[in-house]
Amino acid sequence: MLLEYIAIGVMILVATLIAFIAIGLGGLFGPKKPSAEKDTPYESGMNPYGEGTRRMPVRFYLVAVLFILFDIEVVFFLPWAIAFRQLGLFGLLEMVIFIVILLIGYVYAWKKGALEWE
Amino acid sequence: MTTPTYTDFYTLLPYLILTVWACVLLLVDLFIPVGRKGITAFLAALGIAVTLGFSITQIGAESVGFSSMVALDGFSTFANILLLSSGLFGIALAYGYTQRFNMVRGEYYILLLFSVSGMMLMAQANDLIIVFLALELLSIPLYVLSAISRKLTSEESGVKYFLLGAFASGFVVYGTALIFGATGSTNLAAIFAQAAAGVTSGLLLTIGAALLLVGFGFKVAAAPFHMWTPDVYQGAPTSVTAFMAAGAKIAGFVALFRVFATAFPSLAPELTTILWALSAVTMILGNLTAISQTNIKRMLAYSAIAHAGYILMAFVPYGNAKVAPTAIAAGLFYLVAYAVSNFGSWGVVIALEKAEGKGLEIEDYAGLAKKYPALAAAMTVFMLSLIGFPPTLGMVGKFYLFRSALAGGFPGLALIGLVTSLLSAYYYLRVVVNMYMKEGDPEIEREPWLALTTGFTAIATVVVSFVPQFLFMLAYTAVMR
Amino acid sequence: MVPVDYYIILSAILFTIGALGVLSRRNPLIIFMSIELMLNAANLAFVAFARVYETFSGQIFVFFVIAVAAAEVAVGLALIVEIFKSKKNINIDEMNSLKG
Numbered sequence: 001m002l003l004e005y006i007a008i009g010v011m012i013l014v015a016t017l018i019a020f021i022a023i024g025l026g027g028l029f030g031p032k033k034p035s036a037e038k039d040t041p042y043e044s045g046m047n048p049y050g051e052g053t054r055r056m057p058v059r060f061y062l063v064a065v066l067f068i069l070f071d072i073e074v075v076f077f078l079p080w081a082i083a084f085r086q087l088g089l090f091g092l093l094e095m096v097i098f099i100v101i102l103l104i105g106y107v108y109a110w111k112k113g114a115l116e117w118e
Numbered sequence: 119m120t121t122p123t124y125t126d127f128y129t130l131l132p133y134l135i136l137t138v139w140a141c142v143l144l145l146v147d148l149f150i151p152v153g154r155k156g157i158t159a160f161l162a163a164l165g166i167a168v169t170l171g172f173s174i175t176q177i178g179a180e181s182v183g184f185s186s187m188v189a190l191d192g193f194s195t196f197a198n199i200l201l202l203s204s205g206l207f208g209i210a211l212a213y214g215y216t217q218r219f220n221m222v223r224g225e226y227y228i229l230l231l232f233s234v235s236g237m238m239l240m241a242q243a244n245d246l247i248i249v250f251l252a253l254e255l256l257s258i259p260l261y262v263l264s265a266i267s268r269k270l271t272s273e274e275s276g277v278k279y280f281l282l283g284a285f286a287s288g289f290v291v292y293g294t295a296l297i298f299g300a301t302g303s304t305n306l307a308a309i310f311a312q313a314a315a316g317v318t319s320g321l322l323l324t325i326g327a328a329l330l331l332v333g334f335g336f337k338v339a340a341a342p343f344h345m346w347t348p349d350v351y352q353g354a355p356t357s358v359t360a361f362m363a364a365g366a367k368i369a370g371f372v373a374l375f376r377v378f379a380t381a382f383p384s385l386a387p388e389l390t391t392i393l394w395a396l397s398a399v400t401m402i403l404g405n406l407t408a409i410s411q412t413n414i415k416r417m418l419a420y421s422a423i424a425h426a427g428y429i430l431m432a433f434v435p436y437g438n439a440k441v442a443p444t445a446i447a448a449g450l451f452y453l454v455a456y457a458v459s460n461f462g463s464w465g466v467v468i469a470l471e472k473a474e475g476k477g478l479e480i481e482d483y484a485g486l487a488k489k490y491p492a493l494a495a496a497m498t499v500f501m502l503s504l505i506g507f508p509p510t511l512g513m514v515g516k517f518y519l520f521r522s523a524l525a526g527g528f529p530g531l532a533l534i535g536l537v538t539s540l541l542s543a544y545y546y547l548r549v550v551v552n553m554y555m556k557e558g559d560p561e562i563e564r565e566p567w568l569a570l571t572t573g574f575t576a577i578a579t580v581v582v583s584f585v586p587q588f589l590f591m592l593a594y595t596a597v598m599r
Numbered sequence: 600m601v602p603v604d605y606y607i608i609l610s611a612i613l614f615t616i617g618a619l620g621v622l623s624r625r626n627p628l629i630i631f632m633s634i635e636l637m638l639n640a641a642n643l644a645f646v647a648f649a650r651v652y653e654t655f656s657g658q659i660f661v662f663f664v665i666a667v668a669a670a671e672v673a674v675g676l677a678l679i680v681e682i683f684k685s686k687k688n689i690n691i692d693e694m695n696s697l698k699g
Contacts, residue, residue, distance in 0.1 A: 291637075
């Protein structure tokens with residue numbers, strides 16, 4: 001049983017070694033000329049400002065939640081699509097009902113202004 | 119692939135009517151102007167009334183539907199009627215309350231409808247998948263309702279209820295997974311068949327059932343899973359508290375009765391002791407902590423915990439085929455008695471409540487009898503009923519419960535019930551003493567629907583207690599199928 | 600092939616971590632993550648058992664759990680955001696405007 005894992009162990013070991021060797025070689029033989037410009041996080045991009053963990057406007061949250069809600073429902077479409085031919089007309093009708101229920105939620109969110117940014 | 123038949127839809131029709139109505143109302147409500155949300159309340163009540171009417175025609179009907187995932191029988195119809203009535207009371211109490219405290223929202227009534235439909239699905243569930251879905255359908259609207267007034271206390275109550283409720287559903291789901299692992303099915307009848315044939319892993323099944331019990335224990339506020347109850351009941355808007363105290367408790371117990379009596383009679387030897395202890399601890403803890411409360415909402419919350427203990431008593435002998443039907447009928451009867459007194463007493467609390475959570479101390483009831491004798495009399499009736507003092511529904515309910523506990527061979531449990539009931543007289547009667555013997559100048563809110571609810575429940579509490587046999591036979595035939 | 604027992608043991612461990620997390624952490628967001636861990640432990644158990652019995656019903660249950668968990672996320676996070684707006688703090692120990 002455990003013998004089967006030896007191959008995986010060897011692979012992990014070799015992969016780690018190669019990574020260390022590659023970085024080590026680069027450090028040993030590569031030229032080093034540090035400057036203030038090179039040490040910035042984005043060498044040729046915008047200068048960073050402020051903290052990395054600042055607060056986001058709560059509006060992002062609303063969009064994200066709506067996204068999750070409608071996104072997760074796709075989970076039910078997938079098995080339905082695979083068994084579509086066997087399910088026949090009844091399966092189609094059932095999916096229509098499901099989509100109508102989703103649409104009710106969508107219309108509600110729309111009318112309540114959840115989709116407006118301002 | 120089988121297409122559903124008429125029977126399938128007939129089995130689930132009360133639930134379907136209410137859910138479709140709630141969905142349509144959600145859209146209709148978008149076009150009702152803010153000042154006229156009374157229309158939504160009326161339409162929601164109409165939907166419940168129509169469903170109630172239909173449910174009544176289903177008395178005596180029996181069928182299973184959708185690959186026997188849902189069942190329609192006397193038991194579910196009894197529960198449906200009780201739950202729909204609770205929904206009506208919930209709307210009646212909410213109508214004036216939401217206007218008075220500036221929280222008029224059409225969503226209130228729609229969430230209530232969804233919650234009631236979840237409770238009804240719970241009563242009809244014949245498969246653990248449906249039990250889980252129904253549990254969530256009833257709980258999620260209640261989380262939102264608890265937080266609907268947008269005051270800090272209400273929001274805290276919502277967050278706490280949500281976290282504990284989600285925790286509980288985690289237990290339910292994992293318990294279901296283990297039961298599925300033990301038997302290869304989530305259908306209650308199939309689980310029973312597998313367990314009876316003895317081909318299942320007993321340990322997995324027992325752990326699974328125990329986890330389910332923990333999950334439902336949270337829902338019905340049984341000790342030691344009751345910690346959320348006082349905070350949530352106190353913080354939520356009072357009209358929501360009234361509805362969730364009755365509705366969630368009824369649905370939780372109904373599901374508990376059905377799941378355990380249908381699927382796990384074979385586990386009765388292991389579970390009986392656990393249930394016995396749960397029931398005893400809940401009664402003792404609920405009543406003892408209620409004594410030291412000065413806030414009426416908190417006191418009633420602990421009283422709700424104590425009553426979960428009494429109802430659990432009906433559930434202890436569930437594996438004993440001779441006693442179980444009478445005991446479960448006694449449980450159903452007590453659920454009716456509790457729901458009626460519960461709505462009445464919360465109704466009185468709503469009448470006295472002032473803005474900013476004032477008027478909720480027990481001292482605020484001083485002098486109520488002199489100024490508003492009818493309201494004080496109604497409150498006295500509810501308090502007596504919660505103690506179990508004649509001539510009230512609560513007394514008859516406790517009588518049936520204790521009798522079935524004795525018949526099941528649990529005299530100790532009946533004794534604990536009796537002693538804790540005597541103990542509870544102390545804190546319930548304190549309200550009565552305050553109303554009749556102390557001087558004070560309380561102000562109440564006069565609202566027609568509130569008055570109707572309180573009056574109706576008070577009269578029902580007294581009158582039905584003289585003809586309890588009728589209600590008990592209804593419950594008994596419901597259980598016997 | 601990895602024996603099914605291993606999956607069940609793993610799921611039991613995940614469930615326990617989740618339950619302990621709920622009981623020991625004080626930040627509602629982390630409590631909620633722990634609850635998700637409990638639900639997903641159950642999902643793992645369901646899929647493993649469904650493989651044992653060679654039925655699909657266990658996997659279907661997982662779909663329902665996923666969908667319901669999403670609904671819970673939406674409601675739960677909304678409640679937590681609301682309370683953060685009024686308190687600027689979401690520590691559960693400081694949710695004590697209710698006494699007791």
